[in-house]
Amino acid sequence: MKVLVFGATGMVGQGVLRECLIDPEVTSVLVVGRAGTGVRHDKLRELIHADLFDLSAIDSELSGYDSCFFCLGVSSAGMTEAQYTRVTYDLTMAAARVLARLNPGMTLIYVSGAGTDSSEKGRSMWARVKGRTENELLRLPFKAAYMFRPGFIQPKNGIRSRTRLYRGLYAVMAPFYPIWKALAPGLVTTTTQVGLAMLKVAKRGAPKGVLENRDIVLLATEGSG
Numbered sequence: 001m002k003v004l005v006f007g008a009t010g011m012v013g014q015g016v017l018r019e020c021l022i023d024p025e026v027t028s029v030l031v032v033g034r035a036g037t038g039v040r041h042d043k044l045r046e047l048i049h050a051d052l053f054d055l056s057a058i059d060s061e062l063s064g065y066d067s068c069f070f071c072l073g074v075s076s077a078g079m080t081e082a083q084y085t086r087v088t089y090d091l092t093m094a095a096a097r098v099l100a101r102l103n104p105g106m107t108l109i110y111v112s113g114a115g116t117d118s119s120e121k122g123r124s125m126w127a128r129v130k131g132r133t134e135n136e137l138l139r140l141p142f143k144a145a146y147m148f149r150p151g152f153i154q155p156k157n158g159i160r161s162r163t164r165l166y167r168g169l170y171a172v173m174a175p176f177y178p179i180w181k182a183l184a185p186g187l188v189t190t191t192t193q194v195g196l197a198m199l200k201v202a203k204r205g206a207p208k209g210v211l212e213n214r215d216i217v218l219l220a221t222e223g224s225g
Contacts, residue, residue, distance in 0.1 A: 003029045007071035008037050012111050014159045015191025016069045016198055053091055055098045063102040067202035070110045076126035089133045100140040107144045109198050110137050114151040114213050138209055146201050150194055151187040151213040159191050189213055193220035
């Protein structure tokens with residue numbers, strides 16, 4: 001399986017990339033982003049591109065892939081709806097339309113978030129924008145598209161968020177993760193589980209297009225004993 005990863009320097013993207021490089025069924029990985037990951041591996045190739053809103057200069061490099069894991073995302077904190085729409089909806093759709101044209105047999109997996117509003121009409125700005133993005137992705141002519149909605153994600157294997165605020169929050173909240181996992185297992189997951197679940201869905205599909213946190217955990221842990 002040949003895989004494309006967008007957003008591999010983020011926390012979720014780092015986890016997905018790690019699982020792709022470990023998985024023997026993944027033969028090659030192309031990472032597309034504005035900066036390098038710092039990872040070295042025989043399967044891995046990186047394509048540094050400054051303007052992810054316009055992939056026309058590199059679209060010849062983006063065909064022939066079986067799956068795309070789209071992990072780009074930012075916090076909506078301090079943003080207007082227009083600003084958040086540009087970096088969430090506009091950027092994602094610009095890339096996805098190119099990928100759908102070049103790879104109609106591709107499976108796209110988009111990392112969204114718990115609480116996303118599929119109606120696009122709720123009071124939460126970020127949830128409306130994420131919902132609009134999900135809805136439009138599901139309409140594109142991919143072989144299949146899946147929306148992942150993880151809840152609280154615990155970073156594993158030395159993975160860290162690039163955002164200082166998030167790093168601080170994770171450091172404070174990490175000791176409570178076992179408690180949350182015991183009390184509300186459907187609301188928490190890990191970078192490892194998200195990566196494993198994405199790979200399973202890319203390989204064999206899923207019965208529905210939108211996968212909530214509980215679905216992600218179940219996919220990651222089924223068959224693990």
